[in-house]
Amino acid sequence: MGLFKKTAEGKTAIADMRAADRRLNANSDRERRAGVRDETPEYQRLNTAANEAAAKVSFWHGGTKRNTR
Numbered sequence: 001m002g003l004f005k006k007t008a009e010g011k012t013a014i015a016d017m018r019a020a021d022r023r024l025n026a027n028s029d030r031e032r033r034a035g036v037r038d039e040t041p042e043y044q045r046l047n048t049a050a051n052e053a054a055a056k057v058s059f060w061h062g063g064t065k066r067n068t069r
Helices: 008-033 041-054
Strands: none
Touching (some): 008 041
């Protein structure tokens, strides 16, 4: 297994991370257009979900997980 080879679980984690990022960005865009300047509870919830999803993905694939052992 190579360094950059993705497992089925890894592919699922990457897809989950990207979906969470899209939801966070869409919410941020809506709130910005509505003139909201503070972090809303919805933004905080989506941000937490995006961070948790990124923690499951290797740094090499765009996440924040450093040690893959």
